[in-house]
Amino acid sequence: MSDVAFVFSNPRHHLEMMAPVAEELTRRNVTCTLVSLAEVRGFETPRQSGARRVLPLNVRRRGQGGGGSPPSDGSGEEGAWRRGRLAKKLVWSLGLGPRLRWMLRRTRVIVVPNDAVYPYIELVEQLRNTKHQARTVLMQEGIRFPLPESYTGPRYGSAVSAAVCAWGEGSKDFFVASKVPESRIVVTGTPRLDGLDVAMWKTRGQELLVEQKLSSPPIAFLSNPIELQGYGTKAEKLELFARFLAGAAPVLKARNIPVIVKNHLYE
Numbered sequence: 001m002s003d004v005a006f007v008f009s010n011p012r013h014h015l016e017m018m019a020p021v022a023e024e025l026t027r028r029n030v031t032c033t034l035v036s037l038a039e040v041r042g043f044e045t046p047r048q049s050g051a052r053r054v055l056p057l058n059v060r061r062r063g064q065g066g067g068g069s070p071p072s073d074g075s076g077e078e079g080a081w082r083r084g085r086l087a088k089k090l091v092w093s094l095g096l097g098p099r100l101r102w103m104l105r106r107t108r109v110i111v112v113p114n115d116a117v118y119p120y121i122e123l124v125e126q127l128r129n130t131k132h133q134a135r136t137v138l139m140q141e142g143i144r145f146p147l148p149e150s151y152t153g154p155r156y157g158s159a160v161s162a163a164v165c166a167w168g169e170g171s172k173d174f175f176v177a178s179k180v181p182e183s184r185i186v187v188t189g190t191p192r193l194d195g196l197d198v199a200m201w202k203t204r205g206q207e208l209l210v211e212q213k214l215s216s217p218p219i220a221f222l223s224n225p226i227e228l229q230g231y232g233t234k235a236e237k238l239e240l241f242a243r244f245l246a247g248a249a250p251v252l253k254a255r256n257i258p259v260i261v262k263n264h265l266y267e
Contacts, residue, residue, distance in 0.1 A: 113141035
């Protein structure tokens with residue numbers, strides 16, 4: 001029997017934020033288990049992590065999302081979204097769901113990094129509708145952003161039953177605005193930020209400026225395929241970026257500030 005199970009699908013940032021918490025809880029005599037859905041997303045579960053794999057084989061999927069509302073811009077994305085959603089439902093009902101139900105059957109608390117995308121939506125719902133009824137907790141996985149007015153899908157942090165662990169007061173405000181009960185939100189910080197060595201990255205940053213032949217520190221645009229989760233379309237996302245560039249151009253040019261783009265790994 002495990003007191004707490006940490007369920008992750010990304011062996012990078014999910015595992016990096018969950019493993020230190022599991023280690024600390026273990027030192028406090030709390031039995032913890034790491035449960036990996038990495039193979040569902042085409043990743044590999046790190047052997048040294050000690051995590052239990054839900055699937056023995058790698059299931060490569062075209063999209064990462066599962067929540068949100070389908071795009072409707074006439075570009076053909078809507079059909080692809082619906083086909084992908086159907087495939088995910090089949091994978092869940094035939095494999096993931098039963099396997100997770102068995103693996104977590106004696107766990108008291110299940111911690112997830114997201115409760116608004118596949119397969120966490122299905123996992124939280126399954127736990128809610130079983131006799132087991134384990135408590136569910138959300139560990140905030142990343143920076144959140146205002147949802148478009150057209151968005152009708154599930155809202156991050158609204159499905160878990162016990163608590164939402166937020167990075168800071170700004171994140172708490174975001175969750176409150178998303179109708180998460182304030183009594184359920186706890187500002188905890190995140191191990192990944194706690195372990196950030198600013199001095200080390202400052203040195204590396206100077207090296208990158210030289211390597212990239214940049215005359216001054218740049219503005220960085222870190223792209224994200226949010227359209228895969230139903231948060232608008234790719235065209236709308238690019239339009240937002242174009243508007244930013246147009247609005248910022250006079251200031252950037254006057255101060256000789258370059259702009260660099262870092263694509264998301266999926267992109």
